Amino acid sequence: MSIFLFYAFLIVMQLDILIPTYNRVAALAVTLTSLCAQTYRDFRIIISDQTEDGDPLNQAEVQAVLRVLQLHGHSIELHKHLPRQGMAEQRQFLLEQATAPYVLYLDDDLILEPWVIQNLIEVMQIQSCGFVGSAVIGLSFLEDVRPDQQQIEFWQGPVQPEVVQSGSPAWQRYKLHNAANLYHVQQQLQLPPDRPRPYHVAWVSACVLYDRAKLQKVGGFQFWQDLPPQHCGEDVLAQLRMMAEYGGCGVLPSGVYHQELPTTLPDRSQDAPQVLQWGSQIQTGVES
Numbered sequence: 001m002s003i004f005l006f007y008a009f010l011i012v013m014q015l016d017i018l019i020p021t022y023n024r025v026a027a028l029a030v031t032l033t034s035l036c037a038q039t040y041r042d043f044r045i046i047i048s049d050q051t052e053d054g055d056p057l058n059q060a061e062v063q064a065v066l067r068v069l070q071l072h073g074h075s076i077e078l079h080k081h082l083p084r085q086g087m088a089e090q091r092q093f094l095l096e097q098a099t100a101p102y103v104l105y106l107d108d109d110l111i112l113e114p115w116v117i118q119n120l121i122e123v124m125q126i127q128s129c130g131f132v133g134s135a136v137i138g139l140s141f142l143e144d145v146r147p148d149q150q151q152i153e154f155w156q157g158p159v160q161p162e163v164v165q166s167g168s169p170a171w172q173r174y175k176l177h178n179a180a181n182l183y184h185v186q187q188q189l190q191l192p193p194d195r196p197r198p199y200h201v202a203w204v205s206a207c208v209l210y211d212r213a214k215l216q217k218v219g220g221f222q223f224w225q226d227l228p229p230q231h232c233g234e235d236v237l238a239q240l241r242m243m244a245e246y247g248g249c250g251v252l253p254s255g256v257y258h259q260e261l262p263t264t265l266p267d268r269s270q271d272a273p274q275v276l277q278w279g280s281q282i283q284t285g286v287e288s
Helices: 003-009 025-036 061-070 087-097 116-127 169-177 181-187 212-218 222-226 234-246
Strands: 015-021 041-048 075-080 103-106 111-112 132-133 197-199 207-211 248-252 257-258
Touching: 003 087, 003 132, 015 025, 015 061, 015 087, 015 257, 025 061, 041 087, 041 132, 061 075, 075 087, 075 212, 087 212, 087 222, 087 234, 103 212, 116 132, 116 207, 116 248, 132 234, 181 248, 207 234, 212 234, 222 234, 234 248
Parallel strands: 015 041, 015 103, 041 075, 132 248
Antiparallel strands: 103 207, 111 257, 132 207, 197 248
16 A cells, blocks of 8 residues: 555544434535535535434435535435434434544534535644534524624633533623624624634534544433433533533634524423533524
């Protein structure tokens, strides 16, 4: 084997992209299309569908994009994972399929700029923390400017472990991820995509890169067994645990846009951090 091929072998499959999906054909196809143009290309895609009364992964829209991704050299792994036992169990199932050093949990209703994954990988490799996330932007809120929700604290040195609890000042960081706040902040600061900056977070939804080994060391999402099937906030709880042990951050500029579809988890009453006594219930994601 030549030296070139040897090193190419070493760097391949550094990332597994994990996509949980439910009853979203068009949205999933749009999300997957965003992956076709990513400047970072060394990834495999693993999709787990939990649609009981249909098969979105075999629909023409999704299959067409999957063929393009395969043409670009990406391996695709598809799963029909039933019965539904909650999002934490779904995320744990996906984690158990992964083998790459890094895993990117990606919601099925996003649109990514081409530089998003490259930035996440670069920041993770520099910071060696537990997770790095690109929070979503709701572009329907472009005219809804909220200065009182746009406070941001950039990391001035290496990302360090920190404990974030409900009611603390750090918990209020979640407001930065509401509506289009991130877009307004990055426009004000004129942050170029090729110079990503890590910042303090309470948590990040929808597009989060984890160090797989570190996520497994804190238990991953195995706490699903202690939650009722109808729950939310499982990603929040995992990130709170990761931050306490290894640190975590968001990255600006974001470049991830929410399709702003109705949630597939309408029952938000059983919030994982609250049920398992870490923080209290709070709305996550793009807020109106």
